[in-house]
Amino acid sequence: MYTWLPLKSPADLAQLADHVGGEYNPDDVADRLSGALSPAVKAVLIEENYIDKDYRSTYYNFYAKKGQRYAANCVRLHFFDEVVRFDPTAFKLNVQDQTDPLSNHYYGYVVLRPTYIATLGRSVLSPDVRKGACRYIIRGLHKVHVLGYKLTVEGFPSMDQHRDIGVCAHAACWSILRHYSERYSVYKEFLTNDITIMAQEFNPGGLVPSEGLDLNSAERVFQAAGTFPVLLVREDEHDESFYHQLLAYVDSGFPLFAAMLDLEHAIAIVGYSWRPNTAGGTAGLKYAWDQTEAIAVIDDNELPYLPVPTDAAGHHYSANDINAFIVPLPEKVYYPADAVDEYAVGLFDVPSLRNKILPPKDDTVIRYFITTGSAFREFVRKHQSEYDSSLVEVIMTIPFAQFVWIIEYSTRAQWDTNLVSVRALIDATASEHENAPLWLVHDRKQALVFDRQAIPIDCQVLELKDVGHTAFSRMDSNLRTTTSK
């Protein structure tokens, strides 16, 4: 059964209770959605009797065994803009322009579980309709089948914790792994109950999972899912390097399992926003983290993409409360972010680089992140007018080992205009003991090219022609930008 609910404003979601049973807790759902969705959402399609694989995994293993009766099916809410109309007699979704794909007007879905409490189940919402969403969000393309239509939505998966058979940490693991399975074909899909089982050496049964999960168990989940997790714990509140690395991994497109150890709470970090203007301020070397205004989190007590400020207490907490994170890496990233953090500033210790290539240290902003060699080549190809043709040839020739760390050095003025003066490329498969883990360091006048296949590693110099650009474009294509609606 399908019901179309037109909305003049998100507050009209209060009408959900007229169409959805009390076991789905529609008043609470409406209250949460109306406070977080933008007015661009103009209609909800209510899909009843939806079979949700994640809820069913918990139903078969837990809810069906209880004395209280729980329904086997869920309700799914689909969100559309003002262009879409529903024909209840023909069960058709219409847009006026037949050549305009329906997915262009679709903002995603939330599943409601019949569990009386914590009823927001598997959800994928577009960050474009989340009030206050950060500018850069890690997202994947999710396929949605409804009424015979195959729709798509870009977003990051989220759900409420079940409370009795799973807690915040299970929900954060599930979100990250569902993103991985949708985004990368190498990872398989894990259902909610799978995550609960994977966290333990044996199936503890009963309500033991509701007692929580430790960091070691979360690492076990990510390892069992085929990723290579790295755990970072902040040294103390002055450990700025911890946050440089946190941002670097998110900027690389890796969602983080983040822990607030003092609050015993876990979330997933999936994006960030820069500050609007940063050229001023005190002198001294700066990092991309210093220019970050907020991080976007998936918190199982909130709707997705909650913006969390970096330097002040927000509505709930701030980034200062995060003191550990796990990054589930792919196999071939051996060179860790803490090594890049030191190496990036260490290049200023080399007189020839400090005097001839790097910008003045006190006026520099450092940003570093991981990308693939092919993504970097694609970026350079797109901006090839900014590069000497010989440098393009070098970049197309470097025998990258899939992943590469990129360090971008900008002056503060360049930072504010999304420009970069120097770029260094580190082989992500290098050892932390290597003194030259580099593939390339270049500015507009000179490139140092490292032949890592020569024994010993060889360094060559390329003098670059002036191609009429004062700096290079910043590479920000790892994450998609939010277009607030």
Next chain:
Amino acid sequence: MANDAKGTFDHIKGLKKANPEEFAQFKKAMSDKVIPKIVKKVEARRLRAAKNRNRRLKD
């Protein structure tokens, strides 16, 4: 044999050998100052991780 092997970038015109003195200076600066800091930092990270693996998350 090794001397006859082709370098990765041999076909690219304009590439010249780096000044050996400057390249040696580069490697020395890294080996003396930067690499020890990296090794210490990575080891400290591993120790902190080992100490905190049993911290519980439940809210």
